[in-house]
Amino acid sequence: EPEVTQTPSHQVTQMGQEVILRCVPISNHLYFYWYRQILGQKVEFLVSFYNNEISEKSEIFDDQFSVERPDGSNFTLKIRSTKLEDSAMYFCASSEDRAFNQPQHFGDGTRLSIL
Amino acid sequence: RKEVEQDPGPFNVPEGATVAFNCTYSNSASQSFFWYRQDCRKEPKLLMSVYSSGNEDGRFTAQLNRASQYISLLIRDSKLSDSATYLCVVNIGSGGGADGLTFGKGTHLIIQP
Numbered sequence: 001e002p003e004v005t006q007t008p009s010h011q012v013t014q015m016g017q018e019v020i021l022r023c024v025p026i027s028n029h030l031y032f033y034w035y036r037q038i039l040g041q042k043v044e045f046l047v048s049f050y051n052n053e054i055s056e057k058s059e060i061f062d063d064q065f066s067v068e069r070p071d072g073s074n075f076t077l078k079i080r081s082t083k084l085e086d087s088a089m090y091f092c093a094s095s096e097d098r099a100f101n102q103p104q105h106f107g108d109g110t111r112l113s114i115l
Numbered sequence: 116r117k118e119v120e121q122d123p124g125p126f127n128v129p130e131g132a133t134v135a136f137n138c139t140y141s142n143s144a145s146q147s148f149f150w151y152r153q154d155c156r157k158e159p160k161l162l163m164s165v166y167s168s169g170n171e172d173g174r175f176t177a178q179l180n181r182a183s184q185y186i187s188l189l190i191r192d193s194k195l196s197d198s199a200t201y202l203c204v205v206n207i208g209s210g211g212g213a214d215g216l217t218f219g220k221g222t223h224l225i226i227q228p
Contacts, residue, residue, distance in 0.1 A: 033216075035215075041220070042202075042218045042219065042220040042221065043159060043202070043207030043218040044218070045216060046215075048214065048215055056214060056215055057212075058215060089156070091158055103149055103161045103164055104161075104216060105161065106158040106160070107158060108157065108158045109158050110161075111144075
């Protein structure tokens with residue numbers, strides 16, 4: 001079964017440093033998403049991406065965050081200057097069609113630890 | 116973004132029993148509904164979509180009540196492998212393209228041998 005893959009599985013970074021999280025969505029999917037889950041809390045939507053532009057973003061997705069699809073396969077989340085509170089599990093997801101009709105499929109996540 | 120509410124549990128249930136969870140959502144404009152399952156420190160995995168007429172997938176049955184704005188999940192003949200956190204997920208459908216999902220905090224289920 002095709003799956004969303006994410007790298008790295010664990011990233012440890014000093015506060016204030018930039019970090020890039022990488023995702024390879026399912027190949028025929030057109031809609032891409034980033035979510036985060038702080039330990040012990042619910043999964044929270046960050047941003048969605050379609051047709052090479054942001055489609056929707058939450059209030060969490062401030063100017064420190066950016067997303068990019070640099071080539072035909074990768075989808076990245078960049079955090080420009082990390083804060084302690086950015087420590088969380090970050091999940092990438094993709095869907096074949098907009099989520100109204102199609103479920104989203106999640107990668108196994110990147111655990112981001114900010115020191 | 117409106118909330119999705121779930122009883123966090125834990126629900127401790129003997130193997131073979133039937134267990135049911137409910138979930139309520141606050142935005143009446145919500146368009147689509149899902150149950151995901153999440154194992155400890157793992158990604159959410161789609162369990163099933165929830166349709167207005169109700170739907171079944173093996174031992175799992177999902178129901179949607181739009182008037183009361185709640186969703187239910189019934190698990191029959193529970194297995195040890197059903198132990199997980201069950202996430203109620205709603206798509207409000209507010210975007211013109213890709214819509215972010217709204218997650219509940221999850222209901223923790225423990226199946227006991």
